[in-house]
Amino acid sequence: MTISAPAPAFDIKSASLDLLALVLRSTDPAQLEPALQSRFSHLSANGQSEAFVLGLEALPSLEGVDLGSLLPLMGRHGIKVVALRHPDPAQAALASRYGLGFTTGGGRSSGPIQETAAATPVAPAQEPATSLIIDRPVRAGQQIYAKGGDLVILAVVSAGAEVIADGNIHVYGPLRGRALAGARGNTSARIFTQAMEAELVSVAGVYRTIEQALPDSIRHKPTQIYLENERLVMKALHE
Amino acid sequence: MAKIIVVTSGKGGVGKTTTSASFASGLALRGHKTVVIDFDVGLRNLDLIMGCERRVVYDLINVVNKEASLNQALIKDKHCDNLYILPASQTRDKDALTEEGVEGVLKELADMGYEYIVCDSPAGIEKGALMALHFADEAIVVTNPEVSSVRDSDRILGILASKSRRAMENREPVREHLLITRYSPARVDKGEMLSVDDVKEILRIPLIGVIPESQAVLQASNAGSPAIHLKGSDVAEAYSDVVARFLGEERPMRFVEAPKVGLLKRLFGG
Numbered sequence: 001m002t003i004s005a006p007a008p009a010f011d012i013k014s015a016s017l018d019l020l021a022l023v024l025r026s027t028d029p030a031q032l033e034p035a036l037q038s039r040f041s042h043l044s045a046n047g048q049s050e051a052f053v054l055g056l057e058a059l060p061s062l063e064g065v066d067l068g069s070l071l072p073l074m075g076r077h078g079i080k081v082v083a084l085r086h087p088d089p090a091q092a093a094l095a096s097r098y099g100l101g102f103t104t105g106g107g108r109s110s111g112p113i114q115e116t117a118a119a120t121p122v123a124p125a126q127e128p129a130t131s132l133i134i135d136r137p138v139r140a141g142q143q144i145y146a147k148g149g150d151l152v153i154l155a156v157v158s159a160g161a162e163v164i165a166d167g168n169i170h171v172y173g174p175l176r177g178r179a180l181a182g183a184r185g186n187t188s189a190r191i192f193t194q195a196m197e198a199e200l201v202s203v204a205g206v207y208r209t210i211e212q213a214l215p216d217s218i219r220h221k222p223t224q225i226y227l228e229n230e231r232l233v234m235k236a237l238h239e
Numbered sequence: 240m241a242k243i244i245v246v247t248s249g250k251g252g253v254g255k256t257t258t259s260a261s262f263a264s265g266l267a268l269r270g271h272k273t274v275v276i277d278f279d280v281g282l283r284n285l286d287l288i289m290g291c292e293r294r295v296v297y298d299l300i301n302v303v304n305k306e307a308s309l310n311q312a313l314i315k316d317k318h319c320d321n322l323y324i325l326p327a328s329q330t331r332d333k334d335a336l337t338e339e340g341v342e343g344v345l346k347e348l349a350d351m352g353y354e355y356i357v358c359d360s361p362a363g364i365e366k367g368a369l370m371a372l373h374f375a376d377e378a379i380v381v382t383n384p385e386v387s388s389v390r391d392s393d394r395i396l397g398i399l400a401s402k403s404r405r406a407m408e409n410r411e412p413v414r415e416h417l418l419i420t421r422y423s424p425a426r427v428d429k430g431e432m433l434s435v436d437d438v439k440e441i442l443r444i445p446l447i448g449v450i451p452e453s454q455a456v457l458q459a460s461n462a463g464s465p466a467i468h469l470k471g472s473d474v475a476e477a478y479s480d481v482v483a484r485f486l487g488e489e490r491p492m493r494f495v496e497a498p499k500v501g502l503l504k505r506l507f508g509g
Contacts (some may be wrong), residue, residue, distance in 0.1 A: 136412075137443060139397025140390055141364075156443055158393045176441075 021085060022074075023055035027065050029073060036077040049078040053103065055085045062091065067098050131167075138163055138177065145183070159199060168192065174220075180207070187227050196223035196234070203227045241349035243356045245375035245413075247399075249391030251362030253383045254420035257456055258478075259359035260288045261467035262379065265482030267322035268467070271354045274313065276325040276344075278371035279361035280335060283327035289316060290463025291324055300328040303340030309347050318468055323353075333367035341370050364398060374404050377414040379447065383421050384433040389441050392417075396442065416447035418481060423452040424497035435495050448481035450474060451494040 026032060052074075056062060071081055083101030084094065095102035132146035134153045140160030144151065151165035154172050161177035163169055168190050169181045175193035182189030182204035189203055196218045200209045206227060213219065214234070222237040246259040256279075263275035277285035280300060286292040291314045297307035302325070309325075316322035325344075328335065348356055360371035372378065378399055382392040399413050400406055406413070419438055426432045439446055453474045459466040467478040473494055480490045 136400055137396070139400065140393040142397040142401070158397075158441070160390060160393065161397070 019051060019053050019082070021053040021055045022079060022081075023058050025058050027059065027070060029069070032070075032073065036074065036079070040077040040079060047078075049075070049080045051080050051082045053083045053085050054081045054100075056091070057086055062086070062094070067094070071098060132165070137173075140177075165189070178202075179225075181225075182227075187230075189226075191225040192223075192237070194222050195220045201225045201232065201234070203232060206230060206232055208232050241345075241353050241356050242377065243345060243358065243375050244377045244379060245358045245360055245372040246379045246381060247360040247368065247372055247395050248362065248381040248388070249364060249368075249395040250383075250388045253381050253388050254450070254456075255362070255381050256284045256288055256359055257460065257466060258379065258381050258418060258420065258450075259285060259357055260465035261475075261478040262482060262485075263322060263355070263357040264316070264319055264465045264467050265478055266355050266357070266485075267316065267319035269482065269486065270321060272321045272352060273355040273357065274323045274325060274348055274353045275357040275359060276371075277327035277359050278336070278367050279359065280327045280367055281329065281332045282361065283329050285359050286314075286324060286326045287463060288460050288465060289324050291317065291326075292463070295326045298326045298328040299344065300331045300335045302344055303336065309344065309351070318464065333361070333365065333370075336366060336370045338370065338373065342374060345374055364394065368395075369398070369402060372399055372403055372413075375399070375413050376405070377416065379416045379418050380442070380444065381418050381420055382438060382442070384419055384423075384427065384435075384438055386433065389433065389438055393442060396444065415444040416485070417442055417444045418448050418450065419446070420450040421452045422449050422494065424495060428497050435492075446492070447484050448477060449492060449495050450477045450481075 056065070059065065074081060081100060083103055084091065085103050087104055089104055092102040130148060131150040131152055132144070134144060134151070135155065137155040138144055138153060138157045138161040140158050143162040144153075144164065146165035146167065148166050150167040150170065151163055152170045152172070153163060156173040157163055157171055157175050157177045157179065159176040162180070163171070163177065164180045164183050166182065166184045166186060169179050169192070171179070171193040174195035174197050175191075176197045176199070178200040179191045179193075179198055180202040181191045185204050187204040191201055191203065196214060197220060198210055200207060202208070203225065204227060217236045218234055223234055224237055225232060225234050227233070246255050246262065248255050259275055263273050266273040275285065276299060277283050278299070279285070286295050294314050297312035299312070301307040302309055302312050313323040313325055316324060345356060358371045358375065361367040380392050380395060382388050396415060399415065403413050405411065417439065419435060422435070423432060427434045435446065435449055451473050453472065455469050455472045455474050456466050459469055466472070466474045469475045477494055480493060483490050
């Protein structure tokens, strides 16, 4: 007789969802109401709603911000706020008071930067690709992940360390650990290093462990690694 | 203000306690009021190497748990006037250490006017080691010239850069010093050991000294007297150099070359 375990009541899976952020520039209802009306009439008219993250980072101060009246106002226009966003982690308390999620990051729009950008006539293009810059050695047992962009390391990546990026990986020092570029499937991602001594390299899931000594042309030398016809190519730089 | 120095390595048996004992003694010999704390709760050794094991009544855990005062637990070293030892507990385990408790002890020691607080870390990367390095201002990373020891030191350097109080508070990072122990230039020449340059190239932190492999260390440990007191031995000289460099003096690196064997000696044996 076999006893089958009861089916679990839930599974936990990793999920990464896209949400729109509504970045407030004013909390004055007299200003907000008509603006929301003109922008979101399509939602409220049909009785629909959409989930938003409410970005508070562009407001000069959070004093006097009355979420108790703001949230219903947005709700009337079909905006369902699910979380707050603010660079100061202390504001998490504010979010929990209203039963909302809270995040500090995820965006790159802040007040002072906005002003210099406004001075140039360039249209605010899509979000700039975010790069993560690390200026200290990445030691054995450490793992660095640059989500959604490039990873730039200005020191050594030790054996036993792991550096991962959704974009390219640049190591301006010896690469002795593992490097995985294009972690979410970007097949055009590349790995660059000043001195190729890696244990493992991978681009978009195509990996290679390096057990045998590398050819003299790239061993301890500046090297790039990329995918060509689904094969990893390791090639000396400056050739 | 008191300076907190952790002596750490990751790997066991590389010479942390020997180094803690000699380094703390060296600071005291130069007139600095120093205390050395054994963080290896459950496997205490420092008191043996310092030769005060029979004088241990209260220990670090008693002080952390407020069962004894610091003055009751501190043991005055028998060789130097300015040196005190805070032993570890033999009967407890490392979970008895708490961050608040350790912080309280370190603060009290600083208030008592100690200039240097040397923390002898246990091996591994678990609680005891994390507690020993958490409050450090400077770290002496003890490494033997072989690959697994170097790898473990690399790991500890990563932990120093991420889990120390200085790293967590985004202050100036812990100052790191590389100390290579049990170094045998003759075996390096034969290719049996990593060279000083190999280790420096892998770890990339400033070298504070090289301690030669020596029988004297074992004898000193068994006799309960830190190796720095062995007048005239190369180990004592090497540790004195380390202390001098730590205090900002320039000293040439010694004991990194194999002694030249003379022609006659080579012909007729030594």
